[in-house]
Amino acid sequence: MKLIILNDYDQASEWAAKYIRNKILHFQPGPNKFFTLGLPTGSTPLGCYKKLIEYYKNGEISFEFVKTFNMDEYVGLPRNHPESYHSFMWNNFFKHIDIRAENAHILDGNAADLQAECNSFEEKIKEAGGIELFVGGIGPDGHIAFNEPGSSLVSRTRVKTLAKDTIMANARFFDGDLSKVPTMALTVGVGTVMDAKEVMILITGAHKAFALYKAIEEGVNHMWTVSAFQQHPQTVFVCDEDATLELRVKTVKYFKGMMHVHNRLVETLPSQQKK
Amino acid sequence: MPSNKSVSDAPIIQFTDCRILREHKLQREDLWVRDGKILDPEKLFFDEQGYADCRLDCGGAIVAPGFIDVQINGGYGVDFSQPCEDVSAGVSLVAKKILEHGVTSFCPTLVTSPPAVYHQVLPQINVHNGGPDGAGVLGFHLEGPFISSEKRGAHPERFLRTFRSGGSDDLMETYGSLDNVAMVTLAPELPHSQSVVSTLRQKGVTVSLGHSVANLSQAEDAVRHGASFITHLFNAMLPFHHRDPGIVGLLTSDQIPAGRTVFYGMIADGIHTNPAALRIAHRAHPSGLVLVTDAITAMGLPPGRHTLGQQVVQIQGLHAYVAGTKTLSGSIATMDMCVRHFKQAAGCSVEDALEAAALHPARLLGISHRKGSLHYGADADLVLLDDGLRVRTTYISGEEVWRAEL
Numbered sequence: 001m002k003l004i005i006l007n008d009y010d011q012a013s014e015w016a017a018k019y020i021r022n023k024i025l026h027f028q029p030g031p032n033k034f035f036t037l038g039l040p041t042g043s044t045p046l047g048c049y050k051k052l053i054e055y056y057k058n059g060e061i062s063f064e065f066v067k068t069f070n071m072d073e074y075v076g077l078p079r080n081h082p083e084s085y086h087s088f089m090w091n092n093f094f095k096h097i098d099i100r101a102e103n104a105h106i107l108d109g110n111a112a113d114l115q116a117e118c119n120s121f122e123e124k125i126k127e128a129g130g131i132e133l134f135v136g137g138i139g140p141d142g143h144i145a146f147n148e149p150g151s152s153l154v155s156r157t158r159v160k161t162l163a164k165d166t167i168m169a170n171a172r173f174f175d176g177d178l179s180k181v182p183t184m185a186l187t188v189g190v191g192t193v194m195d196a197k198e199v200m201i202l203i204t205g206a207h208k209a210f211a212l213y214k215a216i217e218e219g220v221n222h223m224w225t226v227s228a229f230q231q232h233p234q235t236v237f238v239c240d241e242d243a244t245l246e247l248r249v250k251t252v253k254y255f256k257g258m259m260h261v262h263n264r265l266v267e268t269l270p271s272q273q274k275k
Numbered sequence: 276m277p278s279n280k281s282v283s284d285a286p287i288i289q290f291t292d293c294r295i296l297r298e299h300k301l302q303r304e305d306l307w308v309r310d311g312k313i314l315d316p317e318k319l320f321f322d323e324q325g326y327a328d329c330r331l332d333c334g335g336a337i338v339a340p341g342f343i344d345v346q347i348n349g350g351y352g353v354d355f356s357q358p359c360e361d362v363s364a365g366v367s368l369v370a371k372k373i374l375e376h377g378v379t380s381f382c383p384t385l386v387t388s389p390p391a392v393y394h395q396v397l398p399q400i401n402v403h404n405g406g407p408d409g410a411g412v413l414g415f416h417l418e419g420p421f422i423s424s425e426k427r428g429a430h431p432e433r434f435l436r437t438f439r440s441g442g443s444d445d446l447m448e449t450y451g452s453l454d455n456v457a458m459v460t461l462a463p464e465l466p467h468s469q470s471v472v473s474t475l476r477q478k479g480v481t482v483s484l485g486h487s488v489a490n491l492s493q494a495e496d497a498v499r500h501g502a503s504f505i506t507h508l509f510n511a512m513l514p515f516h517h518r519d520p521g522i523v524g525l526l527t528s529d530q531i532p533a534g535r536t537v538f539y540g541m542i543a544d545g546i547h548t549n550p551a552a553l554r555i556a557h558r559a560h561p562s563g564l565v566l567v568t569d570a571i572t573a574m575g576l577p578p579g580r581h582t583l584g585q586q587v588v589q590i591q592g593l594h595a596y597v598a599g600t601k602t603l604s605g606s607i608a609t610m611d612m613c614v615r616h617f618k619q620a621a622g623c624s625v626e627d628a629l630e631a632a633a634l635h636p637a638r639l640l641g642i643s644h645r646k647g648s649l650h651y652g653a654d655a656d657l658v659l660l661d662d663g664l665r666v667r668t669t670y671i672s673g674e675e676v677w678r679a680e681l
Contacts, residue, residue, distance in 0.1 A: 079321060090317045095305070101324035 001229070002236045003216065003255040004262055005244055009204045012240045013047025016135070016202055018266035019236070020048070021055050023133050023198075025269050029065035034103070036067045036125070038134030038193065040145070041088045044202045045137055053096040063099040067128050069121070071136060071145035071193075074182035075109040075159065083173045084109075107157070107186040118157040118186055125192070134196035138203055141165060142211040142224035146187035153220070153228040155189030190228050198234040201226060206242040213246035285310040287319070288673060289327035293659070295338045297649050299626050306338055308655040311672030315651040333659055336667055339629040340647050341379025341656035342610045343636040345458060346416055346506070346540055346567035348384045350574035350607075352581070355383045358392045362399040370409025372575055374677035376609040377632075377658035377666040380404075380411035380646060382457050384569075387419030387430035394451040402455055405656065405671040413640060414457025417450060418506060421461040421468070422486035426511045429605070430486065442471035456480050457640060460506040462487035463497035476501030481640055483540075484522055486511045491524040498525065498537055504639055505539035507569055509552055526560040538639040540567040541631075543617035544608035546593060550620040557621045565639055566613045566632045571595065571605035615664045625664065 006012040020037070029035040039045075055061050073085045080087060086106055094104055105124055111117035125131060136144050141163075147155060148163040162170075167181050174180040193199060203212045214224040216237065221227050229235040244252050290306040297304065307314040307327065319325040349355045351372050353365035366383050373381065383400065385393070397415060405411030419427075420436045427435060438445050450456065458481040461468055472482045484497055485506025490513070494502075505512075505522055513521035525537045541556065542548055543566055557564055568574065573581060573588045573595045580598055581588050587598040595607045610632060618628035637647020645654050655673035658666055669677040 080317065086321060087317070090320060094320065095316060100326055101320045104320075 001216065002258075002262060003251070004236060004238045005252060005256055005259070006238070006240055008240050008242075010047060012202065012204050012238050013045075014051050015266055016045075016048045016200060016238045017051030017055065018268075019200065019238070020052060020133065020135065021061050022266060022269060024061055024066065027132065031065065034065050034067045034128065036069065036128045036131045036133075038069050038071065038131045038136070038188075038196060039089070039093075040071050040135055040137045040202075041085045042137050044204055045135065046092060048135075048202065049093045053093070056097045063097045063103075066099060067103040068099065068105060069125055069128075069131060069188075070106040072185050072187040073107040073109040075114065075184040075186060077109060077182050079108075079110065083170075109182075109186055114159045114186060118159065121157050121186075121188070122192065125195075131196040132198065134193050134199045136193065136199065136201050136226075138201060138208065138211055138215070138226045139166070139169075140207050140211055142214050142226045144190065144193065144201070144226045144228075146185040147190050147225040149223045149225065151190060151222060151225050153222050153225065154191040154194075157186070157188045157192055160185050160187050190225050194228060194232055198236070199229055199232055200236045200238060201229065203237060203239040203243045205240070206245055208239075208243050209245040209247075212237070212239060212243050217247060217251060283310055286328040287314065287325060289316075289330045290333050290338060290657075291330050293333035293336050293338045295649055296340065296626060296629055299630065301337060301626060306649065306657075308673040311655055311674070313649055313651055313653050313655050318651075336659040336661060337625065337629075337664075338649070339377075339658050339660060340633040340637075340649055340653070341410075341658050341669065341671065342377045342566075342614070342632040343413070343640075343647060344373070344378050344381040344568055344570075344610050345413075345504075345565065345636050345639065346384050346418070346569045347373075347381055347574075348386060348570060348605070349572045350570050352572060352576060354572040355396070356385045356388050356392065358388075358395050362396045366400050366412065367409055369575075370405070370412065373410050373610070374669045374671075375666060375679070376611045377614075377660070377669055378410050378610045379656035379658070379669065379671050379676075380413050382413050382416040382640075384416040384418055387422065387427070387434045389434050390449050390451070393417070393449060397451060397455055400455055402457075404654070405676070407671075407674060407676050409676075411656075411671065412455075413642070413646075414455050416458040416460070416483075417456055418460040419486065420449065421445075421459075421465055421471070423462040423464065423488050425488050426462070426486045426513075428486060428511045437465050438467035438471055440467060442467040443474045446471060446474065453478050453480055458483055458504065460485045460504075462489060463493050463502065464489040469496060469500045472497050472500040472502050479641075484512075484525075487522060488513055489522055490519045491521055491528065494522045494525050495528055495530040498528075498531060498535070503535065503537060504565070505537065507542055507547070507567065508539040508556055509548060510542070526556060526563065536563055536638065538563045538565050538635060540565050540569070541617070542567060542569045542606050542608060543613040543620065544568075544593060544606055545616045545620065546603065546608075547606055553617070553620050554622070557617075557623065557627075561623070561627060563635065564631045565635045566610065566617055568608045568610055568613060569606045570608060573604065574607040574609065576607075611664065611666050618664065628664070 027035045215226045288308045294301040307316040460483040482502040483504035483506045515523045589596045589598040633647040637643040657670040659668040
């Protein structure tokens with residue numbers, strides 16, 4: 001595991017975006033070789049998406065040969081509802097870049113047969129050759145995607161009933177009206193994300209500090225589903241100072257001491273810049 | 276490459292690097308167009324898995340809905356009210372020329388004329404969309420002849436008319452047909468005018484009040500019967516008086532039926548309306564302000580002396596004088612100039628200025644679902660402007676129809 005500690009949210013977002021950019025560039029995607037990227041929604045990745053859009057507009061990267069797979073989507077929320085993850089991805093990322101609709105995969109929470117939709121999503125990931133890099137965020141209770149506390153750590157894409165905490169937290173996006181908040185979602189499983197070649201988790205803010213502590217300093221535990229990635233061969237946690245508040249000084253010092261090495265991963269690759 | 280799987284094979288254009296006027300705000304958004312209409316790119320992406328066939332870099336320009344001029348009497352030497360065999364040639368010439376002012380549709384306006392002129396001219400011009408040959412015609416604006424003799428302005432007195440009982444017969448007798456008519460300006464104090472207002476509304480014709488000595492209650496009565504516009508506010512009506520504000524009082528009247536808006540035309544050329552008067556109107560009733568040029572034959576002609584019909588006109592800068600005098604012979608304003616002057620004089624936002632030239636006239640004519648805004652499904656009649664609101668390019672139905680030479 002790598003733990004990348006930056007001063008603040010903006011720097012963490014930029015580091016994560018550069019990491020993704022370099023991964024895509026190293027991969028050298030083409031018409032017969034698509035880069036597969038797993039993507040989250042929520043407030044944490046917004047800064048990272050902004051940076052990626054900037055790199056696209058500067059001509060540093062293209063998403064023409066990138067396939068994306070989103071982690072989750074609400075059940076029963078109209079696709080064009082401003083809080084749907086379709087709307088989120090369109091407004092915050094897709095409409096600004098050159099990705100083709102056929103390559104952008106988001107679970108359909110309005111499918112007639114929800115489980116069939118989930119199965120076909122897994123199938124599409126498999127057809128695309130698995131996921132190169134799965135980017136995720138976590139909730140304060142350590143959930144990744146909608147894998148709420150207690151979710152199986154080998155779970156696959158499925159229908160999930162949301163925890164009361166999540167519903168209450170989401171009420172602010174639905175006029176504070178609990179009855180309008182979706183109570184179910186489709187989500188990739190912990191196992192689905194574990195299958196990715198590499199996983200990058202973004203964690204920022206003091207309110208996520210306890211979750212980060214549970215994720216990396218305690219044992220693997222299905223009550224903190226993100227802790228499952230301790231058993232993943234290639235995981236990068238990208239966080240800001242605030243998120244490290246519950247970590248031991250020893251842990252923070254160790255990883256900060258390696259930043260000069262890790263920073264090489266995000267250096268600009270002039271030779272591989274695209275037009 | 277055709278990009279659409281289900282709806283249409285027409286190419287999709289994506290205007291990029293622009294600020295588009297939507298929801299009363301200039302927004303950094305791309306504008307998508309297909310089949311001459313503005314397209315919802317999110318629906319295209321998720322429902323059709325489509326993408327743009329061509330991207331047009333706007334270089335940071337403002338993209339606004341094309342301007343709509345509901346009062347223009349002619350220009351470039353053409354007088355729409357001059358009876359002639361080939362009126363359409365004159366209308367076409369002006370329609371083509373005003374593209375460079377960002378005008379994508381307009382109402383050719385006829386001043387008070389004898390019935391023979393209406394009978395001859397009206398059938399020659401059909402309502403039609405614009406294109407590379409010129410701005411679209413939304414229908415005629417007939418200013419007169421049912422107006423006040425006292426406030427007739429330049430309208431020839433001998434052709435003025437009044438309504439006999441009922442009034443509808445007089446309309447048909449005078450105009451012949453209302454098929455290609457979008458708007459009629461009349462004086463609401465004329466006897467029987469209220470039933471004429473109702474008749475016109477029923478036929479889908481917008482009724483404007485002007486060239487009138489009506490008091491406020493007569494004007495309010497006309498609005499209750501369906502009138503919705505004031506022709507060149509302040510001009511050719513009783514001046515504002517605090518005990519009877521006259522037609523001007525409609526701007527703040529509490530007698531306007533719920534859900535209705537009274538619009539008013541403004542010649543914002545800096546000459547025909549004092550900037551302070553312009554500000555009074557704008558601040559009292561911003562959502563009703565409609566910029567009009569009220570341009571005459573001399574609009575678009577170079578400086579110097581011109582013989583126009585019976586008149587000799589001297590053009591000096593932005594003024595057109597009756598030659599040898601200091602009497603203004605009419606407006607030679609262009610719409611883009613009015614937009615710039617209005618913004619500067621009223622101290623309003625770019626958004627307000629652009630909406631007064633597009634959204635408000637479209638609402639006035641009841642066509643805002645397809646003209647005057649950039650919402651999804653509307654006609655892609657566009658004007659690209661720089662930050663000084665100078666017109667760079669004009670589009671009609673998504674097709675470039677005029678471009679400034681750089």
